[in-house]
Amino acid sequence: MTDEDPRRGLTLVLEAALSSAAGDYNVLTAARAAGVLTAQTGDQFFVALERLVERGRGAGVVRDDLVPDDLRRIMAMLVSVLWTMDPDEDGWKRYVALVLDGLSPAAATPLPHPAPALRRRTL
Template sequence: MLEQQFIQEVLPDIERGLDDEDPRRGLSVVIEAALTSAADEHHVLTAARNAGIFTAETSARFFDALDPLVARGQRAGVIREDLVPDDLKRIMGMLVSVLWTMDPAGGGWRRYVTLVLDGLTPAAASPLPNPAPPLLRRQPS
């Protein structure tokens, strides 16, 4: 239910971001929409996270939608070439975790979205170490 609610709230912004002629701006729209939704539902998300409701499948649709946008931005030279799909998943995790360090309704998290987006531009790029391998999740016994 929470997954469906999140997808329904963010879907129009994902579609708008995917259709944006500027892929960097489109990525910004999508990230900000996701964090706005997360900030609005902060307490519900905290409870769901603590209860283990969210799984890799919960966010797969969101990230699957972002992959073509990032690839388009890389081809256009507005998103660094060495960004891999797992990077974006971890970056979103970092940005969502910022909500736990401040009043999410205050909008202070937008500062960190801007810092991250600036870091994704080729002009700000420094060579990156190899990406970490995907985390293997333990299967419940």
């Protein structure tokens, strides 16, 4: 079944991705150390995420000035939270909520120009 609420859909996808990363914390740590994780690793995920963001923009629940590279950097920030806490706890949900509030146009202030294009490198 498709969720008609783009914000809820975006929330579910971000939470599922972080939950999966938290569950595979040791595997991710090893893959990261081995240089296996690259910017291309999640390309399909980010294509799908961008479609959700576009739906959110159309519904007026995601700010218009978000660019695709922002999504990759936001996910990197969210995943980095996992390295700072017990991966068996869901403290990361707080940061997903904070990020989603920041993506909302309701209280948005103008952003600086987007950063240069994302460098493709091993994470």
